[in-house]
Amino acid sequence: xxxxxxxxxxxxxxxxxSGCGKTTLMEAALHLTQVTSRMGRIEDGNTVxxxxxxxxxxxxxxxxxxxxxxxxxxxxxxxxxxxxxxFAGEVCExxxxxxxxxxxxxxxxxxxVGTEIAWENTQAxxxxxxxxVNGIDDxxxxxxxxxxxxxxxxxxxVVPFQYPFAENGKPAGFVDILSGKAYKYAGGRATACDMxxxxxxxxxxxxxxxxxxxxxxxxxxxxxxxxxEPLSExxxxxxxAAGIRDGVITPVLCGSAxxxxxxxxxxDMLVNQLPPASELRAELExxxxxxxxxxxxxxxxxxxxxxxxxxxxxxxxxxxxxxxxVFSGTVKRDTPLYNVKQEIPEKAGHLCIIRGKEQIEVDEIxxxxxxxxxxxxxxxxxxxxxxxxxxxxxxDIAFPESLLSMAVMPKGKGDEDKMSNAFSKLLExxxxxxxxxxxxxxxxxxxxxxxxxxxxLVGKLSVRYKIAVDLVTPIIPYRETIKDKVRVQGKHKxxxxxxxxxxxxxxxxxxxxxxxxxYVFEEKVVGGAVPRQYFPAVEKGIQESVKAGPLAAYPVVxxxxxxxxxxxxxxxxxxxxxxxxxxxxxxxxxxKAKPTLLEPIARVSVTVPDEYTGDVMGDMNKRRxxxxxxxxxxxxxxxxxxxxxxxxxxxxxxxxxxxQGRGAFTMEFDRYEEAPSEVQVKVIEARKxxxxxxxxxx
Numbered sequence: 255x256x257x258x259x260x261x262x263x264x265x266x267x268x269x270x271x272s273g274c275g276k277t278t279l280m281e282a283a284l285h286l287t288q289v290t291s292r293m294g295r296i297e298d299g300n301t302v303x304x305x306x307x308x309x310x311x312x313x314x315x316x317x318x319x320x321x322x323x324x325x326x327x328x329x330x331x332x333x334x335x336x337x338x339x340x341f342a343g344e345v346c347e348x349x350x351x352x353x354x355x356x357x358x359x360x361x362x363x364x365x366x367v368g369t370e371i372a373w374e375n376t377q378a379x380x381x382x383x384x385x386x387v388n389g390i391d392d393x394x395x396x397x398x399x400x401x402x403x404x405x406x407x408x409x410x411x412v413v414p415f416q417y418p419f420a421e422n423g424k425p426a427g428f429v430d431i432l433s434g435k436a437y438k439y440a441g442g443r444a445t446a447c448d449m450x451x452x453x454x455x456x457x458x459x460x461x462x463x464x465x466x467x468x469x470x471x472x473x474x475x476x477x478x479x480x481x482x483e484p485l486s487e488x489x490x491x492x493x494x495a496a497g498i499r500d501g502v503i504t505p506v507l508c509g510s511a512x513x514x515x516x517x518x519x520x521x522d523m524l525v526n527q528l529p530p531a532s533e534l535r536a537e538l539e540x541x542x543x544x545x546x547x548x549x550x551x552x553x554x555x556x557x558x559x560x561x562x563x564x565x566x567x568x569x570x571x572x573x574x575x576x577x578x579x580v581f582s583g584t585v586k587r588d589t590p591l592y593n594v595k596q597e598i599p600e601k602a603g604h605l606c607i608i609r610g611k612e613q614i615e616v617d618e619i620x621x622x623x624x625x626x627x628x629x630x631x632x633x634x635x636x637x638x639x640x641x642x643x644x645x646x647x648x649x650d651i652a653f654p655e656s657l658l659s660m661a662v663m664p665k666g667k668g669d670e671d672k673m674s675n676a677f678s679k680l681l682e683x684x685x686x687x688x689x690x691x692x693x694x695x696x697x698x699x700x701x702x703x704x705x706x707x708x709x710x711l712v713g714k715l716s717v718r719y720k721i722a723v724d725l726v727t728p729i730i731p732y733r734e735t736i737k738d739k740v741r742v743q744g745k746h747k748x749x750x751x752x753x754x755x756x757x758x759x760x761x762x763x764x765x766x767x768x769x770x771x772x773y774v775f776e777e778k779v780v781g782g783a784v785p786r787q788y789f790p791a792v793e794k795g796i797q798e799s800v801k802a803g804p805l806a807a808y809p810v811v812x813x814x815x816x817x818x819x820x821x822x823x824x825x826x827x828x829x830x831x832x833x834x835x836x837x838x839x840x841x842x843x844x845x846k847a848k849p850t851l852l853e854p855i856a857r858v859s860v861t862v863p864d865e866y867t868g869d870v871m872g873d874m875n876k877r878r879x880x881x882x883x884x885x886x887x888x889x890x891x892x893x894x895x896x897x898x899x900x901x902x903x904x905x906x907x908x909x910x911x912x913x914q915g916r917g918a919f920t921m922e923f924d925r926y927e928e929a930p931s932e933v934q935v936k937v938i939e940a941r942k943x944x945x946x947x948x949x950x951x952x
Contacts, residue, residue, distance in 0.1 A: 255322070255607055255614050258329040260532035260553045260622025264524050265331045265579070267348040269375070270358035271368025272314060272337030275388040277303050279358065279511035280321045280334050286443075286517050287323040289609070293514070302610035303334040308713045316710050317683070318344040318565060320577065320608040320624065325521045328530070331624045332356075337368050339915050340704030342654050343686035347635070349375060350651045351564045351579040351624060353534035354382040354498075356524075361389025361508070364400045365407055367915040373408055382498045382534065386520055387508040390418050390425045398456075401506050408504070411497075413463050415505040416519065419450045425515065428508065429453055431460045432490065439515040467503045468493030491527070499529050531622030538581045540638075540646040543594055551582040551646065555620050559583030561591075561639040562648040568679040570718050576633050577608060577626045581648065585625065585639070586618040592642035596632050600639060604628040635685050656688045656701040657921055658906040660708055660725040663698075669721050673698065676719040680711060687711065694809065695729040705907055729944070730900045731854060732937060733926050734803030735812040736847035739764035744839025746831050757831030759784065759792060760819035763843040769812040769852070769926050772800045777817040784820035784832070791829035792817050795836025804844050805851060806941040811926065815840070851934040852926040854899045860909065861892045862917040869912055877901035878930075896924060900933075 268276045280303050281293040294301035299310035303319035315336040322331045333348035335341075349355070355376045359369055376383050387400055397418050405412040416428045419436070427438035427447060434457060437444035449457075469479035471493045478485060485493070497503030507523065509516020528534075537550045540560055551557050560581045567575040578585075585591075591600040606613040608626045619625035633639065638648045664673050677689045677700070688701040702708045708725060715721045741762045748755040766774045775793045777784075784792070800810035820835075858879070862870050864886075870893060871881055879897030886892075902921060909917045929937065 255616060256324070256329075257616060257618055257620060258623060259555065259620055261530045262328045263331065263531040263622045264328065264528055265333070265351060265353045265531055265622070265624060266524065267333045267335060267345070267352035267355045267376075267381070268358065269335055269345065269348075269355055269368075269372035270337055271360065271363075271366040271372075274337065274358040274360040274363075274366075274368070275511045276334055276337065276358050277301050277315055279386070279388065279517070280319075280332055282511045282514045282517045283323050283330075283332065283521065284321065286514055286521070287325055289323060302612075305611045307717045308710045311713065312710070314338060316341060316344075318348045319610055322607060322609055322624075323521070326525045328525045329623070330521065330524055338704075338706050339368075339371070339910060340702070340707035340710075342703055343684055345372075345375060346651050346653050347565045347685075349379045349381065350562070352379075352381060353531050354384070354528055356520075357383055357385050359385055359387045359400060359404070361387050361395045361397075361400070361510075362392045365403055370407070370916065380501075382501060382528065383504050384498070384523070384528070385412065385504060385506040386516075387506065388511050390508050390515065391510045391513060395425075397508055404506060411467065411502055411504045412506060413467055413503055414460050415464070415523070416507050416516070417453060417457060417460060418508050418516075419453060425510065428516065428519070429457050430519070431457055432464060432494070434461065437519070439513075443518045444516075464494070464503070465490065467497055470502055471496040471500065494527050495529050498527065499534060535581065535622070538648070540581075540648050543645045543647055549646070553582055553621050555584045557582035557621065558644040558646065559585065559589075559591075559640050560646050560648060561585055563633055563635055563637045563639065564651065566635045566682045568682040570679070573629045574682065575608070575613075575626050575628050576630050576637075577624065578639065579624050580619055580621050582621050583641075584618055584620045585627075590642075591639045592645060593630075593633050593637050594640055594645040594647050595637045598632045599642070600627075600630050600633055602627050634682055651685070653686050654703055654918075655920055656686050656703055657919070658704055658708065659699050659701040659728055659903070661695075661697040661699050661728040663724045663726055665722040665724065669723075670698075672719065673715070673721050673723065676715055676721055679719075680714060684711075692728070692731075694731055697728055699728050700725075703906065704910065727903060730903075730937075732806070732808045732929070733769070733811045733852040733854075734805045734808050734844075734849060735769065735810060735852055736763060736765060736844060736849050738846075738848040740843050740847040741818070742839050742843040742846065744835040744837070744842065746835040746838060748831075749826075754823075754826040755828065755831040755834075756823040756826035757788075757791075757828070757833075757835035758821040759817055759832065759835045759839055761836070761839040761843060762814075762816040762818055763840070763847050764814050764816075766812050766814035772809065772811055773797070773813040773815055775815050775817075779817055779819065783822075784817065785822060785827075788822065788827070788829060788832040789817065791832040792836045794829075795833040796840060798833070799837050799840040803849070804841050805849050806938045807945060808851070808941070810844070811852065813844075851929045851937060853929040853933070853937075855896055855924050855927045856899050856902060856921045857924045858895045858897060858902070858905075858919055858921050859892060860895065860917060860919040861890055862909075862913050864889055864891055866913045866917060867891045867893070870909070870917065873908070873912060877905075898927075898929070899923070 284290045285293045319334045335345045357372045401414045418428045429436045436449040438447045469475045561578045563576045563578045565577040589602045746757045796815045803810040882894040
């Protein structure tokens with residue numbers, strides 16, 4: 255593949271609701287540009303961008319894929335992203351490298367939740383957008399209705415640039431609204447034809463809307479517009495480019511990816527009317543790590559090198575592949591690189607362009623382009639590759655929080671070590687996955703955005719690493735404490751020939767008032783009833799006892815233990831005897847001091863559109879939650895609440911279902927609080943069964 259400069263490159267994130275045709279559009283673009291001899295089909299599992307075994311099995315995209323094509327002596331780097339909300343991390347990676355977004359809309363369903371989320375994401379990333387309404391051959395297709403709906407949802411910047419027409423009830427072509435010329439579909443290409451007379455008024459009205467939008471991009475043009483002076487073709491062309499760049503104009507195009515109709519016109523627009531990478535990302539603010547100051551770098555080959563690794567592929571056979579966007583400078587084969595984040599040198603040995611799973615070797619990758627390097631020793635996603643003499647760091651990607659957690663149970667013996675190694679590889683690929691070994695519960699817990707993501711993870715473990723696992727609900731880390739003050743005796747006496755064992759303690763147990771600490775130990779022994787040398791052994795007995803309380807073997811918190819009296823034997827007493835005596839006193843005293851179970855409480859912030867507020871608040875109340883307040887921003891409400899973590903384990907999935915994917919939330923642990931008595935009964939009973947099952951396994 256030819257080496258391109260920034261003024262010849264378009265980096266496009268392809269977004270949209272699941273099933274709207276993103277991957278099929280990529281196939282059409284590849285076929286039209288003669289990269290492939292025939293279009294692949296999702297049903298057949300032979301598309302270029304959905305090549306992973308999980309994608310072939312599910313028939314949906316799971317990962318972001320690079321699909322570069324060459325058109326009119328320019329290069330378009332498409333980034334095909336998953337439509338499922340669970341894989342939002344892949345979308346974040348694409349947006350970090352993209353200069354603009356192509357949002358697909360189903361010609362059958364129109365704008366959907368995924369369309370809204372794509373729009374919000376591009377707004378947050380400040381990226382220009384183009385809509386492509388896919389599926390003009392659907393029998394219920396109504397372009398005027400969809401275009402009007404897009405404008406009402408997303409504002410007056412949304413303007414149709416094409417208008418389709420049919421012959422004999424079938425899509426036949428489109429009118430280019432700017433030029434006023436009509437074209438008939440001929441495969442992916444379009445041939446000129448006569449304008450359908452019935453569309454004349456519609457086209458004139460649509461063109462006027464574009465001209466008005468163009469006029470808003472420049473004061474001089476606005477003055478001409480208000481004075482009813484016609485704008486020149488040159489002014490319109492440059493005004494459209496400026497309007498798209500600034501988000502004042504969002505063109506709407508249409509076609510059918512499966513039939514390749516309208517795809518050529520789409521590629522034409524991306525090259526002719528969308529500004530290149532050199533303009534859309536002319537400058538980027540980065541951190542100069544020598545003095546920790548912010549500086550701006552320019553998207554030119556002569557600038558200092560800044561290449562940002564925005565995605566990693568960790569293949570067990572091919573090895574690690576680091577995909578990067580060159581924001582400035584040039585990466586050449588064997589360039590001595592410096593990973594500024596990890597503070598290590600790297601070398602660009604195997605330099606390539608990625609297309610699906612294909613690697614196309616190149617000698618250099620210039621500013622504005624996207625490439626990959628194989629087998630970098632210590633580089634991962636979010637790292638910046640630069641020159642050691644000029645160390646700069648690109649801002650990290652803001653990934654969504656991973657709030658759905660499941661415990662991973664390997665089915666095969668000895669798979670625990672293999673599983674840990676496999677997870678370290680898979681976490682390189684997906685930065686929204688979190689993997690921890692809970693020391694308290696002894697469970698391996700993986701966290702992600704949603705069920706589909708974790709299910710895909712299980713599939714990858716099975717296919718790539720031959721590890722079969724089950725996902726189960728994680729154990730909730732409850733706590734035990736007491737509410738009353740008691741005084742008890744613990745006595746350990748044993749005689750079996752020779753030295754015996756003797757330890758006698760009188761202990762007071764009461765709430766310490768600080769549940770942030772396991773226990774507080776004091777001694778108030780007078781007259782040497784218990785020699786001072788045994789005090790540490792008594793505390794050791796408490797220390798070991800609070801690890802698993804008598805109620806349900808959960809850790810104890812908020813306990814104050816005071817040694818007030820006791821007795822000893824000059825020969826038979828020992829540290830071990832006093833430690834055992836203390837544990838006897840602990841069990842007896844704990845159960846007499848009104849023991850209770852504490853559950854972890856989380857603070858939750860839920861953001862939803864206004865129409866879902868009542869449902870979300872009602873649901874939170876059912877989860878034993880408390881609403882703390884509400885804050886309105888635009889057409890959305892942010893609900894502050896607190897609820898038991900046990901009631902929130904499936905909340906990411908449930909909230910998505912309640913709000914059709916429009917809701918989002920954050921959650922963090924706040925405190926421990928006494929659980930209601932009926933909850934305690936259920937938890938204690940379940941815990942007994944759990945512990946019995948563990949004993950059986952042992």
